[in-house]
Amino acid sequence: MPRELFIAKVLKNCANKPDKTALIRSDDGLTVSYGELKNYISGAREALIKANVRKGDRVMLNAAHDFNFIFLYLALHSMGAVAVPLDPGMTRERYLTVKESAGPVLCLWSDASMPDSVGYDAFLNPADEDFEIAATEDDLADIMFTSGTTGKPKGVALKQATIAAAVNNINMFIGNGEDDIELCPMPLSHSFGLARIRCNLYAGATLVLENGVSRPKHLFQSLDAYNVTGLSMVGAAWTILSRLSGDKLGNFANRLKYVELGSAPLPPESKARLASLLPNTKTCMHYGLTEASRAAFLDFRADSERLESVGRASPLCEIAIFSPDGEKLAAGEEGEVCVRGDIVFPGYLEDEHNREAFFPGGYMRTGDLGLLDENGYLRLTGRIKEMINVAGEKVSPYDVERELEACPGVGEAACVAMPDPLLGEAVAAFIVPAEDASPDPSAILSALKNRLQTYQTPKIVKIIERLPRTVSGKIQRAALKERL
Secondary structure (H helix, E strand, O other), X not given: XXXXXXXXXXXXXXXXXXXXXXXXXXXXXXXXXXXXXXXXXXXXXXXXXXXXXXXXOEEEEEOOOOHHHHHHHHHHHHHOOEEEEEOOOOOHHHHHHHHHHHOOOEEEOOOOOOOOOEOOHHXXXXXXXXXXXXXXXXXXXXXXEOOOOOOOOOEEEEEHHHHHHHHHHHHHHHOOOOOOEEEEOOOOOOHHHHHHHHHHHHHOOEEEEOOOOOOHHXXXXXXXXXXXXXXXXXXXXXXXXXXXXXXXXXXXXXXXXXXXXXXXXXXXXXXXXXXXXXXOOEEEEXXXXXXXXXXXXXXXXXXHHHOOOOOEEOOOOEXXXXXXXXXXXXXXXXXXXXXXXXXXXXEEOOHHHHOOOEEOOOXXXXXXXXXXXXXXXXXXXXXXXXXXXXXXXXXOHHHHHHHHOOOOOEEEEEEEEEEEOOOEEEEEEEEEEOOOOOOOHHHHHHHOOOOOOHHHOOOEEEEOOOOOEOOOOOEOHHHHHHHO
């Protein structure tokens, strides 16, 4: 079903409510109204056209946590050009790799520090000029390069129609409206943070940009000062925030309408704790990928008996479990999690990745292992490429991590495969101690004897200060393997 394009709805909001606040920068309180937003889009659009950017052209830009990125991103959408948002902290090597794959006509970097890049300054002069939207629903809108836990990044191509469907899908579940004021402490280069820009501006709401959760006092001041009604953050951010500030988020129980967490694994106890702190708030998390934003949602209160799961299929998505040969499996059977619907991307930039990306019937292969119960709740059991093969027995790192994190003194855990001369592979565990704890690896292994099968038990346990993660909070297991 055709849906109003994201950029068309944003510009309609700019016309209908020009005085309403669209964006707030929490560090200094700077605001941009919807009317001003339209003028910044118009000015950026004119400058891009003068730089010979045309419909269908690809433009790389660093997604700095600031208004300027948002202005340029929206201007590209209005032109029917293709935005390629990038992590501002990426390395020069990765930048060049992405540049080769994306084939941009222009590279915009805040300070022009990357090769062949141009600074933002010339593109940020507002202009009070009307213009026609050049984009159509079949046009390519974004190319998102996967943050990647292993290997070369893949270019995820998203059409205007895909983005419109994703925005509607999310807003239907969260219930975003024009009265919302959301605090967003996430990087804007990742699909979660970028989606919060889209969802709020589409709804005519106000988005407050907060620079991470490492300053809890500042974050709580922002929640209070701007009368925030919604909060979005990755699961790891909630873990950090709760460790640094205890139960203080509970002080906002009567203000927060919703809290959405990202798709990285989170223990059921952490989900239950958040729900108990905010009894009047819709506390939820999503399961999704850059290729299929928000495939499932879990409401911590409504689904309190299923907190070990990642929820059920979102409003505009269908989830099924498939065998390796493409056969759809019944409830309770483990296999590869596959999704389909209007929110699913049309394909990767690189043809070699598309050959095995879909099963017949339009089901996208996620690479995740899991099962659906009889009520449609999805439980993840691992990643196909992360399973550990111990003498022919398949070990899910998730299962071992769950037991490790139940041991005294353990804050977080991650497991990877290590070479073993007899078994082929064995389990290696990395432990981050709980606050003020000094866990003993031998004591941990003893505690696991009655909880895990012999082949599941880690061969070694290493204590580390923190787990390496992507910007979305997912564990970078390749980085852990390098430590072995």
